[in-house]
Amino acid sequence: MKSINESDFRRLDLNLLLVFHVLLHERNVTRAAARLFIGQPALSGALKRLRAAVGDELFVRTSHGMTPTPRALELAQVIEPLLLSLQQALQARPAFDPARAERVFRIGLSDALEVALMPQLMQRLATEAPGVRLIASAADRTTAPDQLDAADIELAVGVFPDCAAWHRQRALFDWHFVCVYNPALVKARGKRLTLKEYLRHPHLLTSFSADLSGLVDELLREQGLTRQVVFSSRNFATNPFIVRQMAAITTVPTFAAATWRDALGLAVSPLPFDTPRYAVSLLWTAARDGDPGLKWLIALIGEVFGGKPVD
CATH class of the missing domain: 1.10.10.10 (Winged helix-like DNA-binding domain superfamily/Winged helix DNA-binding domain)
Structure with missing residues (x-):
């Protein structure tokens, strides 16, 4: 040519x-x-x-x-x-046929959301869009908007309370904190831990700031209480394997807890105190509103996960 x-x-x-x-x-x-x-x-x-x-x-x-x-x-x-x-x-408006499309989408999300959402989403893609591939990148509420604006990713999944005017958002589901532990090692009198039982054991923390204190610790301090955090990591993936072998507790979002419960046989208990609820949503830029492939992917994710709180 x-x-x-x-x-x-x-x-x-x-x-x-x-x-x-x-x-x-x-x-x-x-x-x-x-x-x-x-x-x-x-x-x-x-x-x-x-x-x-x-x-x-x-x-x-x-x-x-x-x-x-x-x-x-x-x-x-x-x-x-x-x-x-x-x-x-x-x-002409470009068309997108998922059954025939050959395309790679880049999605930004946390490792906990990746574990909770990707297995079911990939199963749907294998059936409905075998030529579509996904690349997952680490992203959170602070980094995702810039990644979208720089076109490093096309879609983000997470909690985004503050968005720019040129960003688009679609709500998926709500979540709150629960605690996860090995019922063979952490003994609870009932199906949910009491505050005394919760504070008795060491804790594992997921902290994006790599700290030994987080939101739960702030809420406990307001009540004049403290917990013993013995391990902190930026990633969610390690904690379920630690609690399988150690009499410890980790406090995580409901969508992560449900995955660990089903896959690893861990116990999930409501927290013995109130915590906020959060909304997971999809985020993209207005510049991609005319992208039929991205529209299809957003609709698919909304169909699979929208309006279904993960308990």
């Missing part, structure tokens, strides 16, 4: 092609000017520039109006289909 030499177009205003098209069909300067919503002098000036660019008179005034020259008729065979194709391309 030959490359386009931009210097060949320096003398030609591409708007002149539309002038050529209208004159070719109207064969009259006055009618052509009216059709283009410009004055007759402006159209005459445009025709002058077009003639200079092509090196041909193109249209000659005769008793039958503005008659195209042989060179104009030759050019028309190229320009007319070109303008028609351009019009169709600008008006």
